[in-house]
Amino acid sequence: MQFSRMEKLGFGVLVTAWVVWGTNKIGDTLVHAQEPEKMGFDVAVADQSDAAEAAPKEAEKPVMELLASADPKRGAKVFKKCTACHSAEAGAKHKIGPNLWGIVGHDQGKAEGFNFSGALTGLGGKWTMEELDKFIADPKGYAPGTKMTFRGIPKNSDRAALLVFLESLK
Numbered sequence: 307m308q309f310s311r312m313e314k315l316g317f318g319v320l321v322t323a324w325v326v327w328g329t330n331k332i333g334d335t336l337v338h339a340q341e342p343e344k345m346g347f348d349v350a351v352a353d354q355s356d357a358a359e360a361a362p363k364e365a366e367k368p369v370m371e372l373l374a375s376a377d378p379k380r381g382a383k384v385f386k387k388c389t390a391c392h393s394a395e396a397g398a399k400h401k402i403g404p405n406l407w408g409i410v411g412h413d414q415g416k417a418e419g420f421n422f423s424g425a426l427t428g429l430g431g432k433w434t435m436e437e438l439d440k441f442i443a444d445p446k447g448y449a450p451g452t453k454m455t456f457r458g459i460p461k462n463s464d465r466a467a468l469l470v471f472l473e474s475l476k
Contacts, residue, residue, distance in 0.1 A: 369439045372466035381471025384464045391456070394475055403454065409433050410473045425451035435469050442468060 309317075385394060391403040398405050404417040412433050415426035426449050431437065441448040442465050444458045459465050 367462060369462045369466045369469070370436065372463055373435065373470060376463070376466040376470040378467070378471045378474045381467035381469070381474075384459065384468045385471055387459070388456075391454075394472075396475075406472060407475050409475065410435065410438065410469075423449075423451060423453040425449040425453075435473065438469055438472065439465055 388394075388403075388406075391401050393399065393401055393405045394407055395405070396407050398407065400417065400420045404420040404422070410433055414429040414431050414433055414437070415422045429449060433441075442459050445452055445454045445456055447458075459468065
């Protein structure tokens with residue numbers, strides 16, 4: 307006796323359904339799951355309103371205030387996020403982004419041998435600590451249309467440490 311293709315397919319679906327149903331019944335027999343009395347967990351949260359009022363958070367302090375206490379060694383660690391695209395050694399070649407040796411005080415959008423996007427070449431001016439802070443916080447917000455895809459460094463203390471590190475590159 308020969309079965310048609312549709313009969314074979316139907317039989318396969320039926321056997322699969324029986325196997326799934328049987329496995330489910332066997333699993334229910336072997337494992338007895340009990341519903342919890344109350345769904346979820348209670349999480350205790352300490353009242354932090356008094357602490358927040360007593361001392362402002364470091365992240366709320368302006369970057370320029372944090373520069374005096376910023377550590378360039380910590381800035382070098384923060385700079386590791388940048389090393390995929392930037393070098394920071396004297397005479398090093400440009401990568402995807404320009405070499406940042408001597409960037410503080412350098413002209414914006416200009417570096418010998420590097421082709422900046424129009425968004426940066428049109429800025430003019432110098433890379434001061436204030437301008438670098440704004441750029442590092444939000445590159446696309448500072449220079450709309452820049453090719454730089456990095457989202458920025460939101461934490462003020464990290465930016466301050468990075469700026470002190472970049473200033474040390476002379």
